Amino acid sequence: MKGLILSGGAGTRLRPITHTSAKQLVPIANKPILFYGIEDMAAAGITEIGIIIAPTTGDEIRASVGDGSQFGVEITWIPQDEPLGLAHCVAIARDFLGDDDFVMYLGDNMLEQGLAGFIEEFESARHGAGVAELGGEHPPVPAAQILLAKVENPTAFGVAEIGPDGEVVQLVEKPEEPPSDLALVGVYLFDKSIHEAVAAIEPSERGELEITDAIQWLISAGHRVNHEILDGWWIDTGKKDPLLECNRLVLDTIGRSIEGDVDDESTVDGRVIVEEGAHVINSTVRGPAIIGAGTLIEDSYVGPYSSIAPNCRITHSEIDNSVVLRRAEITDIPRLTDSLIGRDTQVERGHARPRALRVMLGDHCHLEVE
Numbered sequence: 001m002k003g004l005i006l007s008g009g010a011g012t013r014l015r016p017i018t019h020t021s022a023k024q025l026v027p028i029a030n031k032p033i034l035f036y037g038i039e040d041m042a043a044a045g046i047t048e049i050g051i052i053i054a055p056t057t058g059d060e061i062r063a064s065v066g067d068g069s070q071f072g073v074e075i076t077w078i079p080q081d082e083p084l085g086l087a088h089c090v091a092i093a094r095d096f097l098g099d100d101d102f103v104m105y106l107g108d109n110m111l112e113q114g115l116a117g118f119i120e121e122f123e124s125a126r127h128g129a130g131v132a133e134l135g136g137e138h139p140p141v142p143a144a145q146i147l148l149a150k151v152e153n154p155t156a157f158g159v160a161e162i163g164p165d166g167e168v169v170q171l172v173e174k175p176e177e178p179p180s181d182l183a184l185v186g187v188y189l190f191d192k193s194i195h196e197a198v199a200a201i202e203p204s205e206r207g208e209l210e211i212t213d214a215i216q217w218l219i220s221a222g223h224r225v226n227h228e229i230l231d232g233w234w235i236d237t238g239k240k241d242p243l244l245e246c247n248r249l250v251l252d253t254i255g256r257s258i259e260g261d262v263d264d265e266s267t268v269d270g271r272v273i274v275e276e277g278a279h280v281i282n283s284t285v286r287g288p289a290i291i292g293a294g295t296l297i298e299d300s301y302v303g304p305y306s307s308i309a310p311n312c313r314i315t316h317s318e319i320d321n322s323v324v325l326r327r328a329e330i331t332d333i334p335r336l337t338d339s340l341i342g343r344d345t346q347v348e349r350g351h352a353r354p355r356a357l358r359v360m361l362g363d364h365c366h367l368e369v370e
Contacts, residue, residue, distance in 0.1 A: 001119065002100045003041040003049040003073075006089050007034055007061055007107035022057035023238065024107040025064055026340075027323065029250040030290050030307050032064060033237055034107050038071045041103065044116040050076045050096040051107075052089045085208030087198045090190075099192040101126070104211075106186035110246050112232030115187070118147060121228055122189040140167075143223035144194065144215060147187040149230040157183035158212050160227060168225040171212045182227075184212070185234050193223055240340050247323050248305045251288035260291065275310070292326075303337075 007024045024034035041049055049068065053061050058079060068075035076096050080089060090097070090104070103119060122145040146168060148160055154175070161170040161179035172179060188211065197214040204210045219225055235246040256271050260278030270287030274280060277293040285291065285302045292310035302308065303320025312324055317333040325343040330336065332349035341347060 001044075001046055001123070002097055002102040003046040004052070004089070004093055004097065004102050004104045005034070005037050005041075005049060005107045006052045006086065006104070007054075007057075022061050024057075024061065026237070026243065027307065027309060027325065028110065028237070028243070028247050029254065030292050030309055033110065034061065034065070035071075036110060037105050037107055038065070038068070038073065040111070040115045041105070042071050042073050043114060044103075044119045046103065046119075047073050048076070049073050050078050050093050052078050052080050052093065054080060054083070083208070085203070086211035087201065087209035087214045090194060090198050090211070090214070091209065094195060097195075101189065101191050104188045104190065106236075108237050109186045110235045110237055110250075111185070111187070111230070112234070112249070113230065117231075118145070118187065118228055119189065121145070122226070125226060126191070140224040142226040143191050143218050145189040145226040145228065146215065147185040147230055148182040148227050149185050149234050150181050151183040152181070154178035154181045154183055159183055162227060166226065168215070168219060168227050170219070171216050173210075173212055182229070185230055186236070188215075193218060197221070241338075243340065244305075244321060244323060244338060247307055248321070251290065251305055251307065254288055254290065256287070260293070270304075309343075 007022070025032040028036070038049060051061070051065070062077060065075060078093050078096060080092060103115060122142065125142050146160065151157055155178060156174060158171060158173045159175055159178045159180055160168050160182045161172065162182065163169040170179065194214060197217040198209065200217055201209060201213045204213065215225060233249060235242050237243045237246050254271050254273060257273045258268060259276040260274040260280065262268055262274060262280045263282065265282040266280045267284045268274065268280065272285050272287040273290040275291060275293040278291045278295045279297070280291065281298040283297045283300045283302065285297065286304055288304060289302055289306045291297060291302070291308050292312065294311040295308050296313045298315045300314045300316060301318040302314065305321040306319055308314065308324045309326040311327045313329045315331050317330045317336065319330065319336040321337050322339040322341065324341040327343055328341045328345045330347045333347055
């Protein structure tokens, strides 16, 4: 079994953060989103992982991930010059994948359940498919397995229709009348049959090779496609609010670790991580929260569900339910909440008269003022 992670997306929904950085490297609880997927694959016993990268962000992702040794895996880099669809990613990864079974994972997705059980079910179905029960028929061999989640608004997703024996019989993209409430999550398992399917399909109306079309081709050609219902939460972190929600969910799982310096005038309550080299001076930190290495928190309040990256500086300010990226500075801000602050950003309160907002905003920004 090999792994294929798709990390070539432009991240337009997270602009302006992604104007200067890959969306897959935006941190959740101070760890890049992409790293969670790699770790899940490693935990499932996968040691060979191909990562699809785009020309604009590929070098940054390569530098961050390295050769994979920090995760105990071997990384193969697969450039995708244009975003031509998920099935196109399978096509350009053909040399890496060979005839091996593989799991394909969207690099900006986060799953609570991990991948090990999903993969084990597929392997068990395939290895046991040739063994007939006493007096029974040979169970069909699955060529693919998809992960599904129950959603309240299936018209906004690709939706699966399930047959009486638990097999997937149809995939419908954003249907007006959904056949079920089971949406595609973005985690797929395939055997080598998928390569024939990808070669057989045509680009969609938007000019992409759709993985849903390839899976539907498998079904129409008589291959069995199994499914599993997601256990736990699933979040597409491509927008600010879902990213903050994901940060909250992950922070809810952390413990308490104080390796940095906390002075006697400060209070650190609950499940808080203060990394080595961080300084908390005359401040209050209430968990769950994480303070990165080299960060200074002085005369400030850091509230629950805050992830402060390394080498930041927060002084005379209050912040909660926010993600702050590396080297950001927040000064004299009475209250900052539900925010995503980019790298090397300065947020400060001006004292000039007359009092006014003075801003410089790039494309696709959102500014909310009370």
